[in-house]
Every structure is written in structure tokens, then in C-alpha cells.
Amino acid sequence: MACDFSSLTNLDPTDPDQANALLQQCTAALTDPKLWLWAIVFTIACAAVGALIGKYKKAIVRDAILGAAFGPIGWIISLCMPVAKLKRACSGCKRVVDSGDKHCRYCGASLATGATIGAGKS
Ligand SMILES: [Zn+2]
Structure with missing residues (x-):
């Protein structure tokens, strides 16, 4: 069986x-x-x-x-699902911003250099 x-x-x-x-x-x-x-x-x-x-x-x-x-x-x-954007810390105010940004959205500092701190949501 x-x-x-x-x-x-x-x-x-x-x-x-x-x-x-x-x-x-x-x-x-x-x-x-x-x-x-x-x-x-x-x-x-x-x-x-x-x-x-x-x-x-x-x-x-x-x-x-x-x-x-x-x-x-x-x-x-x-x-x-959308492509995740890499994040990094602003060199001026230390807040987290998208790595593709040219200027910080919080303090306006230039983001030409800075360490990437990992992937985040959208
Ligand atoms: Zn900033």
C-alpha cells in the first residue's frame, strides 16, 4: 500500500x-x-x-x-521592492543622510566625503 x-x-x-x-x-x-x-x-x-x-x-x-x-x-x-539607499553620517551635524545626497538635508553641509554606514530602508 x-x-x-x-x-x-x-x-x-x-x-x-x-x-x-x-x-x-x-x-x-x-x-x-x-x-x-x-x-x-x-x-x-x-x-x-x-x-x-x-x-x-x-x-x-x-x-x-x-x-x-x-x-x-x-x-x-x-x-x-525598491532599491535600498545607502546611508552615511553628515560630517557637520552627524545625522544620518542618504549617501547619494550632495548636501545635508538638515544643516546644508557639503557631503562630498564621508563614510557610508550601511544600507537602510528606501
Ligand atoms: Zn548635516
Whole structure:
């Protein structure tokens, strides 16, 4: 008896031994190490593709997690999200500004030089 829908529909409800055999067959199928190996490999592959998308979107960790959690749907979510802007501290007032800005939005200081402090949201 294989663990599939035809076995379930043909199951004799008055025979507990047959139901028990089917349950054990399905339990063995779910705990098969090959199934789990494929699930882990597929999850890692989806996370890797998500990380590649995240490299373009400047959010590698975010998109790798989305890819691992949702697979191809996570890739689509990643592709629909905006590119993350890098942030840095203003040399004048020390507040956080976008690294692409030429002048600080708070104090007006020129931002020609300054250290990037990491990726932030949009
Ligand atoms: Zn400033």
C-alpha cells in the first residue's frame, strides 16, 4: 500500500490494521531523509537566488530571507521592492543622510566625503 490519495479513498473504514498500515507508510514517506535533503537544497537554492536579487537591490540579507521563506514568490516580492539607499553620517551635524545626497538635508553641509554606514530602508 502506497501513501497516496487512491489508497486513502480505497481504505476500508472497518479495518483498523489497514488504516494503521497506511498511516505508517505515510509517516515513513514524510520522515524520509531524501525528502528533507531535497527540501533543504531547494531552500538554499531559493535563498541564493534571492541573495543575487538582493545584491542588485542592495539588500542581500532581506532578499535571501524572502527567497528562503517564499521561494519564487519571494523573488517576485524582492523584485517589486525598491532599491535600498545607502546611508552615511553628515560630517557637520552627524545625522544620518542618504549617501547619494550632495548636501545635508538638515544643516546644508557639503557631503562630498564621508563614510557610508550601511544600507537602510528606501
Ligand atoms: Zn548635516
